[in-house]
Amino acid sequence: MGNEQQDRPGDPLTALLDQVRLRLRDLDDGEPASYIPELGRVDPDLFGLSLCALDGQVYASGDTTTPFTVQSVSKPFVFALALADHGLENVLARVGAEPSGEAFNSIRLEPVTGRPPNPMVNAGAIVTSSLVAGDGPDERSARILEGLSAFAGRPLKVDEAVFASERATGDRNRALAYLMHNAGSLTGDVEEQLAVYFRQCSVLVTCEDLAVMHATLAGGGVNPVTGDRVVAPRHAQHVLAVMATCGMYDASGQWMLQVGMPAKSGVSGAIGVALPGQFGIGVFSPPLEEKGNSVRGIAACHLISDQFGLHLM
Ligand code: DON
Numbered sequence: 001m002g003n004e005q006q007d008r009p010g011d012p013l014t015a016l017l018d019q020v021r022l023r024l025r026d027l028d029d030g031e032p033a034s035y036i037p038e039l040g041r042v043d044p045d046l047f048g049l050s051l052c053a054l055d056g057q058v059y060a061s062g063d064t065t066t067p068f069t070v071q072s073v074s075k076p077f078v079f080a081l082a083l084a085d086h087g088l089e090n091v092l093a094r095v096g097a098e099p100s101g102e103a104f105n106s107i108r109l110e111p112v113t114g115r116p117p118n119p120m121v122n123a124g125a126i127v128t129s130s131l132v133a134g135d136g137p138d139e140r141s142a143r144i145l146e147g148l149s150a151f152a153g154r155p156l157k158v159d160e161a162v163f164a165s166e167r168a169t170g171d172r173n174r175a176l177a178y179l180m181h182n183a184g185s186l187t188g189d190v191e192e193q194l195a196v197y198f199r200q201c202s203v204l205v206t207c208e209d210l211a212v213m214h215a216t217l218a219g220g221g222v223n224p225v226t227g228d229r230v231v232a233p234r235h236a237q238h239v240l241a242v243m244a245t246c247g248m249y250d251a252s253g254q255w256m257l258q259v260g261m262p263a264k265s266g267v268s269g270a271i272g273v274a275l276p277g278q279f280g281i282g283v284f285s286p287p288l289e290e291k292g293n294s295v296r297g298i299a300a301c302h303l304i305s306d307q308f309g310l311h312l313m
Contacts, residue, residue: 017049017061020303030287030295033267038165042068042269042286047296048207050282051304052215056224064207068284069162071266072104072125072292074148074200076239076247077213079119080221081147082131083235091131094185095124099246099253104267104292105172107179114183120246120264123176127186129200130193137192141199148200151216152209153225163202170198201266210272210282217243217262218274240274251291259301260311271297275310 025047034040048063082091100106100117109116109123116123132147134140149156177194180186186193205213216223221236223229231239243262248255255263263273269286271294281304285296305311 013059032286038162047285050207050211052211067204071268073266075125082128085133114185118246129197150230151213207282207284214272214274214280259305265293269294
């Protein structure tokens with residue numbers, strides 16, 4: 001169970017995060033993902049909420065330093081690295097930027113080109129991770145780990161057990177990758193490309209890391225804690241645009257209506273949110289609804305958006 005509410009007088013942001021977390025702590029809908037066997041071993045009661053402002057200040061409530069695998073929340077950041085390596089036009093030649101209206105593991109590709117619909121669904125993310133610069137899978141994986149670490153502002157590591165579990169059981173992603181290889185939208189050795197993608201999903205982060213990573217996007221590509229520029233402002237802008245339209249998969253429209261901020265979810269129970277020019281939020285709570293998004297995570301983002309009047313529209 002998460003830390004109990006702590007006494008932090010005079011800090012209204014932490015008080016608000018505590019309030020939201022305590023209000024939702026007993027919400028017990030959903031189940032942790034188990035299609036990657038290692039993910040099913042998590043404590044479903046873990047619940048953390050972090051917010052990183054653009055002055056680098058991090059606010060935290062609950063289990064915000066517990067590590068978990070980043071899963072699909074890696075996708076916007078790897079898309080950013082592919083943009084940095086190739087530019088928007090070249091990346092768009094290989095992966096679209098349209099919401100699919102379908103599940104994260106949908107096998108639908110564009111009819112003529114075989115392009116995956118966008119970089120947030122698995123098919124698109126397998127392509128963007130294959131586009132990251134590097135000579136061979138080890139170098140590409142190293143650049144991805146280094147890039148994610150720069151977004152987080154600290155050196156991150158891979159959870160080798162989750163990586164092995166996903167690699168051993170990832171037949172749907174394997175099928176997708178072979179389809180795309182056949183269609184010409186994924187080039188190179190399919191098993192090597194998949195290993196790079198599975199490793200990227202298995203990088204360990206905390207809720208606080210997610211808040212800093214999303215604050216880096218919200219701040220136009222500069223990490224507010226380290227002060228380092230991680231990606232160019234226009235690439236951060238492209239990433240936020242695609243998160244806004246495709247980040248929550250087939251729940252993206254509903255999300256924009258209710259929360260109104262660019263976001264990305266992952267099957268470990270993570271959600272990252274970026275409010276451009278303002279802050280990043282990280283939420284972690286493993287039980288998921290049927291679309292693969294964290295139940296408490298969605299509810300927490302609704303409450304935070306409502307209470308602060310954060311909806312962009
Ligand atoms: O590709 C997969 O199945 C996982 N590594 C990531 C999927 C994921 O996080 C989908 N998000 N809700």
